[in-house]
Amino acid sequence: MSSLIKAADLAAALDSSSPPLVLDVTWQLGGPxxxxxxxxxxxxxxxxxxxxxELSGPHTPGGAGGRHPMPEPAAFGASMRRLGIGPETDVVVYDGGPSVAAARAWWLLRYFGHDRVRVLDGGFAAWTAERHPVTDVVPEPAAPGAFVPRPGGMTRLDADETAALVAAGGVLLDARAAERFRGETEPIDAKAGHIPGAVSAPATEYTHADGRFHEPAELKEYFAARGAVHGARVAAYCGSGATAAHEVLALSLAGVPAALYAGSWSDWITDPERPVATGE
Known part of the structure; x- marks a missing residue:
């Protein structure tokens, strides 16, 4: 199953006899x-x-785990069951924009063992651009599902494992804006810069202006230019782990399996002994 679905294909699936369960993960950093x-x-x-x-654990300012810590399996499982997800449920996730929040849901479901999940390419903007119907009617609660979280479906790294990957010659991609990578500005976290040895690969560079992903061949070329090719040890990080999940999704579309440093930069900088790099 592809990890993406186009708006027209989702519209057709929703009109079928076996429609997928659709989850709206609209979210904006610092927004309403x-x-x-x-x-x-x-x-x-x-x-x-x-x-x-529901897609993050409790956050302690300045604490390990970053700004969006991984949810505990029991809590995540309870949320997914409440939404009606079971082992055979086909799930489509979307958000309002470039699919960063949707990718977080995609990655977590896959990490916890549910691979029947796709991201709406281009999100709600793509849906409305094609004039598919929208509503303000909140559906009735779904019948509880039988989702059982089984961690390990995707590769997750902590800070020490991320440092070890870089030391061993692996490729660590930084999905944040290039100016944050260089340490020229840091609007969110307490320190500016990047993890030494990381390579800048901003999420905006492998998506179109409307939030849709580039074609797989283009993604493959983009990541190969940064050393991320099939067979290499590849990982991604960002500020808090959400945009990095989006990068892991893009890498998977390019045919490159990649790990996620879930805590990302906001976790890395909680230990003052960890090194920080700036510049290119």
């Missing part, structure tokens, strides 16, 4: 709560998922 946009308009039948509350 996603539930507000969901209440105004969403894909008919979509259930809302809160990134901070």
């Amino acid at each position: 709560p996603g539930i507000e946009a969901y209440r105004v308009a969403h894909i008919p039948g979509a259930h809302f998922v809160d990134l901070a509350a």
Whole structure:
């Protein structure tokens, strides 16, 4: 199963006898709560998922795990069962923009053992651009699913494992904006810069202006230019792990399996002994 689905294909699937379960993961860093946009308009039948509350664990400012810590298996499992997910459930996730929040949901479901999940390419913007129907009607709660979290479906790294990957010649991609990578600005976290040995690969460079991913051949070329090829040890990180999940998704579309440093930069800098690099 492809990890992406086009808006037209989702519309057709929703009209079929076996429609997928659709999850709206609208979220914006520093913006209004996603539930507000969901209440105004969403894909008919979509259930809302809160990134901070359901796709992240409790956050302790300055604590290990980063700004969006991994959720505990029991808590994540309970949220997915509430949404109606079971072993045979086909899931489509989307958000309002370039699919960063949706990719977080995609990665977590796969990490916890559910691979029947796809991301709507281009998100809600692509859906509305093609004039598919929207609604403000909140669907009835889904019948509880039988989802059982089984960690390990995707490769997850901690800070020490990330440092070891770089030391061993692996490729560590930084999905943040290039100016944050260089340490010229840092609007969110307490320190500016990047993990030594990392390579800048901003998420905006492998997606179109409308948020859709480039074609697989283009993605393969883009990542190969940064040393990320099939057979290499590749990992991605960002500020808090969400955009890095988006990069792992892009890498998978290019045919390059990659690990995720889930805590990312906001976790790395909690230990003052960890080195920080700036510049190119």
